Amino acid sequence: MSATIKDVAQRAEVSVATVSRVLNNLPGYSEDTKQKVMQAIKELGYQPNAIARGLINKRTQTIGVLFPNVSSSFSSEILHGVEEEAHKHNYSVIVCNTAEDGKRTMKYLQVLREKQVDGIIFSSGVLKEDYYKAMQTMGTPVVLVATKSDYDQVPYVKVDDYQASYDAADYLIRQGHRRVAMIGGSWLDPIAGRPRIEGFRQALKDHGVETRDDLILDGGFSFEGGVAATERLLASVSDVTAVFAAGDEMAIGAISAASRLGISVPEQLSVIGFDNLKLAEMSNPPLTTVSQPLQEMGRLASRKLIAMMESGAPADSEIVPHELIKRRTVCPPS
Known part of the structure; x- marks a missing residue:
């Protein structure tokens, strides 16, 4: 049976509240106490539960990403950038395949709500009114990538x-x-x-x-x-x-x-x-x-979302530069 936070507290001879403060980098304990807690965690092989941590700091360190086609090369390039930036800030990513025309979008928004994600990245599709209302109800910040909307408070990252x-x-x-x-x-x-x-x-x-x-x-x-x-x-x-x-x-x-x-x-x-x-x-x-720099667009979207989640402040939209890449499929007409 896996160890619980109570087991860690008993092994370290501290309160459960102290263990929670250590896990969430909150003040209120000595360096010696921190070392005892970390040692107990190591000995017991304790794995903190994201949802349980969220009860303390109101966050689960997770981001939901919605794509209309997860398996496409286009989506995988963006996702690479999103994950790279998210993991740098200790966030996990939940990827949702909304399918053609967003058939599963509302279903996955409900899943992300149940998972208590801290924020959402919405890619490529149209941010329909019912999607937007569902996100508003969740109360989580949203960033669009490779798309845009008429909602001023929803920032986007895309090319022109x-x-x-x-x-x-x-x-x-x-x-x-x-x-x-x-x-x-x-x-x-x-x-x-x-x-x-x-x-x-x-x-x-x-x-x-x-x-x-x-x-x-x-x-x-x-x-x-x-x-x-x-x-x-x-x-x-x-x-x-x-x-x-x-x-x-x-x-x-x-x-x-x-x-x-x-x-x-x-x-x-x-x-x-x-x-x-x-x-x-x-x-x-x-x-x-x-x-269009898809990986960089993913990184920027992730970076903006994390800044919004951690500061509570809005983010600006950004048009990223495109570039003509000349290879071998164009020449003057014969």
Whole structure:
């Protein structure tokens, strides 16, 4: 049977309250008493319970993180940064997969409430009103990463999706491309769909390049969606020389579809992605892409959340810089 805090108190010949103060770094005991308590903990193999500690300091040293797709390369990059920063401050992380369209979000918010997490990081999806109300009821601070909301008191960490997409299209046009297509998300998606489409269209407009609705396709931010969208595009439009895919998985899908159709990248079709996932370096040829620093975004979100939890003060939102990473999938049209 595992040791309890009472066992530690008896072994150290102190009160349970003193053991709690030692465990939570509170004042009110001598250095000698602290050493006796720590020795008792070591001898008994006592493991402090996070919820029990929370009854003393009102905190469990845990953070809840919600992703719409935990297994994606995008989410794992952000999570790496979140965990790295959290563990540096002795916080544990509970990861929740909310599934497509946030089907499980309310369920997991209830789980996080029961676990008494100290704060929540919400990634990628739309912070719907019912999610926000549930978080307000929990009374825990929230930070958004790779998304934003209209709630002023909820800080976010993200890139400027509009400008990043503008820069991707601008690069293709400056390479000499005039028939440029886009594979992105849905226009109804206010986070990564519409802003990236708007940035793409504005870049074409500023360069006097024709914008056509049939050259903007929804790839669903997946490899399979990128393949399907590219096959539809190339079957219906013969003179496209470049594709901007608003996600690296879709971009790699575009390269794969082109290869199946006997179209060489970049000689016959230039492709540029968005994210700079590990997959971008591994694709054949290596993918030119717009990089958003996902790990750093995770670290920043975690750092802001911990500061809010420990100080009670609000945090500012932050737009992090993006960068064009030039590899081997873009060249001037032949």
